[in-house]
Structure formats: structure tokens, C-alpha cells
Amino acid sequence: MKLALLTDLHANREAFEACHEAALAAGVDRFALLGDFVGYGADPAWVLDRVIELVRAGAVAVRGNHDDGVVHGPRPTMTDDAKRAVLWTREQLGAEQVAFLDALPYTASEGELLFVHANAFAPQDWEYVAGRSEAMRSLGATPARMTFCGHMHEPMLYNLSSAGKLVTFVPAPGIAIPVSPLRQWLAIPGSVGQPRDGNPAACWALFDTGECTLTFHRTPYDHDRAADKVLAAGLPAYLAQRLRDGH
Amino acid sequence: MDTETGAAPAPQRAAAPHPPPQAGDLIDGFRLERVLHEGGMATIWAVASEGCAAPVPLIMKVPRIGRGEDPEAIVGFEVEQMILPVLRGAHVPQFVARGDFSRQAYLVMERLPGESLRPRLDHAPLPADEVADLGARVAAALHDLHRQHLVHLDVKPSNIMFRPSGEVVLVDFGLSRHDHLPDLLDEEFRLPMGTGPYMSPEQLHYQRSDPRSDLFALGVMLYHLATGERPFGAPTTVRGLRRRLYTEPVPPRALHGDFPPWLQEVILRCLEVDPSRRYQSAAQLADDLRNPNQVALGERAGRTQRPGATRRVRRWLTSLGTELGTAPTLKQASDVVARNPIIVAAVDVDAAQPQLLEQLRETVRRVVHAEPGARLACVSVMRTARIGMDQLTDGAGRSVHVRQLVALKHWARPLAQALHLGEGRLTYHVLEAPEPAAAIVDFAQRSQADHIVMGARGNSTLRRYLGSVSAQVVAQASCSVTVVRAPQPE
Numbered sequence: 001m002k003l004a005l006l007t008d009l010h011a012n013r014e015a016f017e018a019c020h021e022a023a024l025a026a027g028v029d030r031f032a033l034l035g036d037f038v039g040y041g042a043d044p045a046w047v048l049d050r051v052i053e054l055v056r057a058g059a060v061a062v063r064g065n066h067d068d069g070v071v072h073g074p075r076p077t078m079t080d081d082a083k084r085a086v087l088w089t090r091e092q093l094g095a096e097q098v099a100f101l102d103a104l105p106y107t108a109s110e111g112e113l114l115f116v117h118a119n120a121f122a123p124q125d126w127e128y129v130a131g132r133s134e135a136m137r138s139l140g141a142t143p144a145r146m147t148f149c150g151h152m153h154e155p156m157l158y159n160l161s162s163a164g165k166l167v168t169f170v171p172a173p174g175i176a177i178p179v180s181p182l183r184q185w186l187a188i189p190g191s192v193g194q195p196r197d198g199n200p201a202a203c204w205a206l207f208d209t210g211e212c213t214l215t216f217h218r219t220p221y222d223h224d225r226a227a228d229k230v231l232a233a234g235l236p237a238y239l240a241q242r243l244r245d246g247h
Numbered sequence: 248m249d250t251e252t253g254a255a256p257a258p259q260r261a262a263a264p265h266p267p268p269q270a271g272d273l274i275d276g277f278r279l280e281r282v283l284h285e286g287g288m289a290t291i292w293a294v295a296s297e298g299c300a301a302p303v304p305l306i307m308k309v310p311r312i313g314r315g316e317d318p319e320a321i322v323g324f325e326v327e328q329m330i331l332p333v334l335r336g337a338h339v340p341q342f343v344a345r346g347d348f349s350r351q352a353y354l355v356m357e358r359l360p361g362e363s364l365r366p367r368l369d370h371a372p373l374p375a376d377e378v379a380d381l382g383a384r385v386a387a388a389l390h391d392l393h394r395q396h397l398v399h400l401d402v403k404p405s406n407i408m409f410r411p412s413g414e415v416v417l418v419d420f421g422l423s424r425h426d427h428l429p430d431l432l433d434e435e436f437r438l439p440m441g442t443g444p445y446m447s448p449e450q451l452h453y454q455r456s457d458p459r460s461d462l463f464a465l466g467v468m469l470y471h472l473a474t475g476e477r478p479f480g481a482p483t484t485v486r487g488l489r490r491r492l493y494t495e496p497v498p499p500r501a502l503h504g505d506f507p508p509w510l511q512e513v514i515l516r517c518l519e520v521d522p523s524r525r526y527q528s529a530a531q532l533a534d535d536l537r538n539p540n541q542v543a544l545g546e547r548a549g550r551t552q553r554p555g556a557t558r559r560v561r562r563w564l565t566s567l568g569t570e571l572g573t574a575p576t577l578k579q580a581s582d583v584v585a586r587n588p589i590i591v592a593a594v595d596v597d598a599a600q601p602q603l604l605e606q607l608r609e610t611v612r613r614v615v616h617a618e619p620g621a622r623l624a625c626v627s628v629m630r631t632a633r634i635g636m637d638q639l640t641d642g643a644g645r646s647v648h649v650r651q652l653v654a655l656k657h658w659a660r661p662l663a664q665a666l667h668l669g670e671g672r673l674t675y676h677v678l679e680a681p682e683p684a685a686a687i688v689d690f691a692q693r694s695q696a697d698h699i700v701m702g703a704r705g706n707s708t709l710r711r712y713l714g715s716v717s718a719q720v721v722a723q724a725s726c727s728v729t730v731v732r733a734p735q736p737e
Binding site for chain 1: 318321322325328329332333347348349426427428429430431433601649650653654656657660664
């Protein structure tokens with residue numbers, strides 16, 4: 001089975017469409033959506049409707065901190081821009097859409113696979129897997145062989161050997177990486193809707209369960225259009241600029 | 248779950264010990280016939296593919312995994328299982344299948360005829376022309392691997408095989424490093440990894456990503472083949488290994504009075520402690536080995552005495568990263584004339600193969616980099632029909648023009664970053680025209696471009712039916728044209 005991993009869509013319709021199309025072109029059978037469907041971007045309702053459709057068709061979906069913020073109000077730890085976007089987003093959504101967000105689980109497990117937005121050690125606290133120590137902590141907190149998470153917007157791949165040694169790797173796009181079953185892996189596909197590694201192209205990943213390979217992808221999209229829509233919606237200008245810069 | 252206590256112990260994912268396979272066993276459709284080689288880390292079986300006949304004879308490599316076995320054998324096997332399938336071309340054994348550790352770990356690959364280079368070591372010293380020929384063939388193979396983003400890191404005679412054509416095949420990728428794959432050996436072990444006599448100074452410092460490490464190992468091998476002696480012995484301790492950081496090898500001419508100075512120059516250059524003083528690519532090394540009379544003879548060629556204390560101190564200081572000597576710096580800040588050419592990169596973003604797009608980008612980078620004042624115009628042609636209306640929006644209603652522009656910008660982005668192309672030095676143009684060649688030529692003419700860089704259609708059938716755009720541009724343009732082809736594995 002070819003499983004597409006999409007995370008941190010952030011209400012970016014153009015990026016989501018481009019990744020969805022690229023995933024279907026790559027022969028994907030199923031989608032796993034790792035949270036933060038809304039916040040920052042200008043098309044929360046449209047993106048959410050598509051997410052709901054995918055979930056009805058069998059996609060996995062878990063809750064992100066922005067999704068949670070829309071339901072329960074922004075957390076005090078959020079940046080001002082994020083808070084503004086969360087409050088604006090809430091006004092754009094209907095009751096059914098909010099109810100969908102409210103029903104999202106924090107984690108989903110399927111066999112050896114764990115799907116979670118932020119980390120495996122405290123999924124509800126939204127702590128970032130920002131480096132080696134958090135990656136170790138997350139891998140130590142789950143028996144899952146493969147953990148897929150979002151929250152961090154830069155693509156990253158960690159693995160832990162049976163001897164307890166952690167390997168960190170910044171993946172190159174388009175390369176099928178064999179994931180050895182002797183190791184535990186933690187994969188962060190990077191953000192669909194707001195990449196931050198200096199490359200504005202949308203991030204996603206493909207896990208091929210038959211071949212046991214993981215491929216990170218970069219899909220270019222019309223980020224200028226998405227950024228213009230952010231400005232037109234009256235959202236903070238910085239949120240538009242980072243789509244153009246990829247920072 | 249307690250979130251304050253940090254990481255729980257990692258679950259053990261050790262490879263389950265299996266009874267060792269026996270002759271006659273059938274593993275995933277491969278019948279084990281007989282043991283060809285019993286190594287320290289793996290057993291090599293001759294196997295037959297049941298069901299479908301394999302186009303080439305096959306071997307199965309089975310790691311020796313049991314109680315108390317070296318974990319390096321397991322990780323090394325994981326590394327090889329990861330790397331071998333991504334390698335292509337004549338200089339690696341063709342990958343056929345792999346089995347994971349949950350059942351029976353193995354790798355099935357093409358069986359190469361004959362023996363490795365190892366037995367030839369027993370006949371050293373070999374004649375200089377034979378050493379040079381072997382060296383050139385190994386270097387050509389290494390260059391092909393380096394171009395595939397791989398550093399072998401265990402170049403030695405027993406890992407060198409030959410095709411009937413004489414082409415060198417490198418085997419055993421258990422210590423290799425691939426740029427695009429995680430380095431499973433990174434930080435895994437406390438000792439430097441490699442084969443003692445051949446290990447480069449940077450490998451001793453745990454640096455595993457320098458292709459020039461392979462040239463050091465090749466230099467060790469050539470030294471041994473040419474003189475019958477090892478340049479740095481066969482140390483078994485880290486302290487012994489470190490001796491190569493400060494001990495210059497004895498010049499071959501001090502061992503054999505008639506040793507050719509040019510070959511000494513080549514070999515000692517490979518054995519420099521500082522990678523920047525070695526050959527910078529395997530292709531350059533191969534070139535020198537094939538053209539002895541083109542080798543620039545320097546101080547290394549003239550050495551006839553065993554190294555004294557001064558040289559020892561100098562090598563040691565060099566190994567510490569201290570600048571010594573009088574080697575000219577690469578960037579001569581002399582009369583650089585400011586030039587401001589316009590360079591056109593014609594990019595077929597829709598139809599070109601990814602390898603060609605990458606090669607084109609690299610060529611453009613070099614061309615632009617060479618001219619500090621250069622301005623780069625990235626051009627893509629959107630074909631329109633000669634007559635009648637064109638469908639300029641696709642099914643989803645998006646403009647085809649915008650899509651091409653987005654793709655063009657995506658292609659050029661690494662260039663803009665690498666070259667720090669600021670305002671006005673980088674422009675994008677999607678040309679709508681029925682004839683791509685005419686459109687590119689016209690654009691170059693209008694913008695007074697100095698240089699067009701473009702890709703060639705690789706597929707000859709396509710070229711036959713559609714004609715070669717690049718050939719037309721070359722014929723019609725009034726400026727220089729560079730036509731780029733994607734590198735092909737040999």
C-alpha cells in the first residue's frame with residue numbers, strides 16, 4: 001500500500017491541491033493527515049471540507065494544536081499571528097466543520113504505525129520534536145516501529161538502532177529511503193501549507209508499506225496566489241510573506 | 248504516560264537468530280547451491296532462481312548473525328541493503344532482491360566472474376604500466392560511484408572485481424555513505440570504520456562524506472601493488488592507525504631505484520594527509536594514470552630519500568589543519584575584469600527528465616558563477632498551435648502559463664540561492680510560441696544574450712520524430728550555445 005503523509009495543511013488550498021494531485025499521480029492508495037488543517041491560511045472551510053471527504057473515504061486524521069485552538073480557543077503559548085489566525089478561522093467555519101475538528105483524536109495507531117501531530121510522549125501538550133533529545137524521547141515513548149508526526153514544518157527523519165543510537169537525517173526530496181525493520185523511525189514530512197526550510201514548495205511524504213520505503217517529496221505550487229489570498233483576507237502580512245519565502 | 252521522566256528504554260529490535268541456511272534451502276524463490284566464500288561478516292552462496300530463469304548468475308550474501316556477533320556486521324548489512332538497490336551501471340553488481348531481518352536477512356545480486364584483485368597483491372610489485380592501468384580502471388569506477396552520490400569508504404583489492412570487458416566492479420557497500428540516505432553508521436561505533444591499511448586520515452576523524460577518502464585508499468592500493476609494500480603498514484590499533492597522520496610514506500623511488508617518477512607523483516599525491524592536496528576527482532586521477540607524459544612532475548616525483556623529521560612535522564601540522572607550504576591559493580584575486588553577460592537558460596520544465604533538469608541547473612550555475620556580473624534569464628516555451636484557439640487553462644481552471652512559471656521558478660530557486668542572485672540578476676520568461684527553437688533564438692537575440700544554455704532531448708526516437716530543438720538553436724542563434732545532457736551511468 002502507498003500511504004501519503006500530509007501534515008500542517010494550514011488552510012492553504014493551493015498547496016493542498018498540488019500535493020493531493022501529486023500524491024494521486026504517484027499512485028497513492030490512502031492518505032494520513034497529521035493535523036493542523038487550519039490556521040494561518042485563507043481557505044480553512046474549503047480545506048476542511050476536503051479533509052472531511054478524505055476521512056470519509058478512509059483517510060487517517062489526527063488533531064493539531066491549531067485545530068484544537070479553533071475548537072477551544074487559542075492557547076496562551078501561541079504567537080500573536082497564530083492567535084489572530086485562529087480567531088479569524090473560527091468565524092469562517094460552520095458548526096459541522098467545528099464538530100469534525102472537535103472529534104479528532106490526538107493519536108491514531110495502525111499496527112506498527114503511529115500517527116500523531118506533535119510527539120508521542122505527550123501528544124496533548126504540543127511539544128515540538130525539535131532535535132535529537134525530543135526525538136529520543138518520542139521514540140522511547142512508543143513501541144511503534146514508524147512514528148509519523150507533523151508540528152515541525154521542516155522535513156526530518158530520525159531512526160534509533162537496537163543499540164540505542166539515534167541517527168538524524170535531513171531527507172533529500174524524491175529519494176526512496178529503505179526503512180530497515182531493525183530500527184524505530186520517526187518521520188516528519190514537513191508542512192504542506194507553510195514550509196519553513198527556505199523552500200516554499202509544499203512538503204509531503206509517501207510511505208510504501210510493500211517496499212518498506214519512505215520518500216519525501218517537494219511539490220511546487222502557486223504560493224504567490226496563496227499569499228495574496230492571505231493578504232486579501234486581512235490576515236497578518238507576515239503569514240503571506242513566509243509562504244513566498246518558505247521561511 | 249509520565250511526560251517528565253524522559254525517554255523510556257528503547258525497545259530492543261535485535262535481529263532474531265536463525266539457524267544458518269544450508270545447501271538446498273529455498274529462500275524466497277532462491278535455491279542455495281554452494282558456499283562460494285565464508286567471510287568474517289557474511290557468507291556468499293551461489294543461488295539459482297526457481298521459477299523464472301535469471302538473466303545473470305546470482306549470489307546470495309547472508310550476514311553472519313548469531314549470539315555474540317559483531318553488531319558492526321548487522322549495521323553494515325543494513326547499510327548495504329539500503330545502498331545497493333539505488334546504485335546503477337556497470338561498476339556495481341546488479342541488485343536482484345533483499346530479505347529483511349525479521350525472517351532471513353539476505354541480498355541477492357549478480358555474480359561476477361573470476362576473482363577479486365586480492366590475489367594480485369601476492370605478485371606485487373607489479374610492472375608500472377599494469378599498476379597504472381588497474382588504477383585508471385578503478386578510478387573510473389569510483390568516479391561513476393561518486394557521481395551517484397556515493398563514497399565507498401572501503402576501497403581495497405578484495406572489494407574490486409572485474410567484468411569480462413575489464414571494467415572494474417566495486418563490491419561491498421557495508422561501510423559506504425550515500426548523500427541521499429541516512430548514515431546508519433554515524434555515531435554508531437566508537438572506533439574508526441574501515442580497513443586498517445587503507446583508511447584515510449579523515450575517516451580516522453569520523454568524516455564519512457568526502458569522495459577523496461576513496462582516492463587515498465586507492466593510493467594505498469596502488470602503492471602496495473607497485474612496490475610490494477604497504478605505505479602505512481597494517482596497524483591494528485587506533486594509535487597505529489593515527490601514525491599515518493604524521494608519517495610520510497617512504498617514496499617508492501627509495502625502495503626501487505627504477506620506479507617511474509610520474510607514478511610516484513601520482514601515488515604520493517593520493518596519499519596526502521590533506522584532502523585538498525590530493526586529486527580533487529577520481530576522473531582527474533584516471534586521466535593522469537592513462538597519460539603518464541601529461542603528469543606534472545612536482546616535488547613528490549623527486550623524492551628519493553626516506554622522509555626525515557622535517558617532513559614528519561610538516562605532515563603532522565598539515566593534518567592539524569595548519570596552513571603550511573607555499574601552495575598558491577585557488578582564488579587569485581588578480582585582474583578580474585567585471586563583465587556583465589546575459590545568460591539564457593532555456594528550460595523544458597514540462598517534458599525534460601529530472602536528471603537533465605538537474606544537470607542543466609548545475610551547468611548554468613557554473614556558467615553564471617564564472618561571471619560575477621552575469622545576469623540569468625530563465626526561459627520556458629509554452630507551445631501553442633499554429634492555427635486556431637488554444638486551450639490555455641487546464642481542467643481545474645488554472646492557467647497553463649502560471650503553472651509553467653511556477654515550475655520554472657522552482658527549477659531556478661536553488662540557483663538563486665547558490666549564486667546569491669539579487670534583484671535584477673534573475674528573470675523568468677514563459678514564451679508562448681508554436682516553435683520552441685525559433686522562440687528561444689528570438690528571445691536571445693532580442694535580449695542581446697551572450698550565451699544560451701539548454702538541454703538536449705535524450706531519447707533518439709523522440710528526436711527523430713520531433714526534431715532536435717537544441718540543434719536548431721545551435722544552428723540559428725548568434726551567440727554561444729551550450730547543450731547539456733544528463734550524465735548516464737556507464
